[in-house]
Amino acid sequence: MGSVKTWPHRRGYIESWWRPNKTRGYLYLDKPPTPNILPWPQTSPPYRIVDNLSELFRYTKPRIELMPRMVHGILEVFREEHENMRWLVMGDDDSIFFVDNIADVLAGYDHTKYYYLGWHSESVVPNLWFSFDQAFGGGGIVLSFPLARALVRDMDGCLLRYAGSSSADLITMTCIADIGVNLTPHKGMHQVDLRGDFSGYLSAHPKAPLMTFHHFDAMDPIFPSKDRFESTRHLMKAADADQSRLLQQTICYHRRGNWSISVSWGYSAHVYENILPRSYLQVPIETFRPSAKGPKPPFFMFNTRPRSSDPCEAPHVFFFESIYRSISDDGFITNYVRATPRGLPACSATGNHSADHISKIQVFSPAKKRLQMDRSECCDIVGLADSKADIKFRECGIDEIIA
Missing domain, CATH: 3.90.550 (Spore Coat Polysaccharide Biosynthesis Protein SpsA; Chain A)
Structure with a gap:
């Protein structure tokens, strides 16, 4: 209409x-x-x-x-x-x-x-x-x-x-x-009865295939340095390749450096300088506000977590840049680049393993659609050199715990 x-x-x-x-x-x-x-x-x-x-x-x-x-x-x-x-x-x-x-x-x-x-x-x-x-x-x-x-x-x-x-x-x-x-x-x-920065929600989308969005005019553009129409077209580059994974959250860990990496496929990647379980990372960061607000909470129909300035809780944020078909195997490669410097010291509680030097995250995902949504995918960090982290998606092991 x-x-x-x-x-x-x-x-x-x-x-x-x-x-x-x-x-x-x-x-x-x-x-x-x-x-x-x-x-x-x-x-x-x-x-x-x-x-x-x-x-x-x-x-x-x-x-x-x-x-x-x-x-x-x-x-x-x-x-x-x-x-x-x-x-x-x-x-x-x-x-x-x-x-x-x-x-x-x-x-x-x-x-x-x-x-x-x-x-x-x-x-x-x-x-x-x-x-x-x-x-x-x-x-x-x-x-x-x-x-x-x-x-x-x-x-x-x-x-x-x-x-x-x-x-x-x-x-x-x-x-x-x-x-x-x-x-x-x-x-x-x-329906997207939310206003402002929608990235917190999109980076922790519910475990369900993305079917529709509304109210793109009423919120900030979802990608930095792009207007609303450019943002829509940019998201569709990933959607045209694989809608089944679009915005689906996949989490893996760099145990030696005590990092957690959360990827919202086709949209964003977050790097945390702490080992955080999926039960925590699946909760959206409250970067947005409700379209209409009552006198007291709750304001949203889902759980949220507040923005944090704690270096052990605040993520390094990367946004989708490009996608192309992998030549070496049957899959897609998506690239995510850092939005802005995080502007915080390293997390001292986990050994001061700063992720400030990471400027790009490259994700390898299978070309085959994921039609079963009973469980999320898992991933491995297969490369970490200079300013780039390489991540490969896979199905989770039978008894694998994402924590």
């Missing part, structure tokens, strides 16, 4: 993931496109104009006119193209979809059953405002074909029943609840 007003600015987000002649879908606009955005680009989804619902609401006026029009878009997509449809996926014009992961995740569900997939807001207050049981639409809503069909058949009645609602996502959830279906949550779908 989008609008003529926001389209010129948000076009870059959609075109970063849309695959012409491969992806099936439409961009629904609030009104016909103006001459300044025509002719319509072939690199974008074909557009449609959302239906005028004035006749439906002749006697019952909606609280906010736009909200039922957005929900009605489900019917309009279904009407446009439902032959051989298995799943209907919805989002906003500033949503970013990771299509390969979406297809792989949905392949694990029976599309002939009734499914409503999504995830809640990351901040507590928006869930209080609306519902803890709804999918937030910017992060994506996924409906199986039977559920979409049932919702379409009841669309007019549904919109009239909940005309007083102030949220399209809440209307969708309540209408689906009346069919007898509840949310199937998925941690890879992100």
Whole structure:
């Protein structure tokens, strides 16, 4: 769902993931496109104009006119193209979809059953405002074909029943609840009701395939020295190679130097001058703030750890620079370069083994997709010379402990 007003600015987000002649879908606009955005680009989804619902609401006026029009878009997509449809996926014009992961995740569900997939807001207050049981639409809503069909058949009645609602996502959830279906949550779908520096969350992403991001306009660019659109394209370089590992956290140790290295594949790497267990490193550093804040904690729907100036707790931070196919074996090589100097002394408690001299981390990962997410990967530090650390991913041993 989008609008003529926001389209010129948000076009870059959609075109970063849309695959012409491969992806099936439409961009629904609030009104016909103006001459300044025509002719319509072939690199974008074909557009449609959302239906005028004035006749439906002749006697019952909606609280906010736009909200039922957005929900009605489900019917309009279904009407446009439902032959051989298995799943209907919805989002906003500033949503970013990771299509390969979406297809792989949905392949694990029976599309002939009734499914409503999504995830809640990351901040507590928006869930209080609306519902803890709804999918937030910017992060994506996924409906199986039977559920979409049932919702379409009841669309007019549904919109009239909940005309007083102030949220399209809440209307969708309540209408689906009346069919007898509840949310199937998925941690890879992100509303991103967070503001500021998102890197702490992205560096410790939940152990689930990344499916969507929303609100890229509302947070800082995710890569240093790049704007939001450049950051999106840069992340997609890794996504185009291997979405199954994208943002998945892998941890290994340099025992002699008492270092822990945490890699968020395709995004960042952190080096800690201390041996820290996975149970600690999987908790995001609170580099961000909630989109809406209550009078007292909790503010987030997940655990966080504070930023630290303790040299035994503060990481050296590196960001994804490049990716290429390995010539020597079947895999990918990703490079991560230091963002800024850490500006702290070495950790004295673990022997003063400073990592200040490391400027680059090179990661070797298999080309084969990881479709099983029951356990994270493990890794080994296979080289440490001058200013570079070499890391190789592998499956964890049966009894291996990441600590």
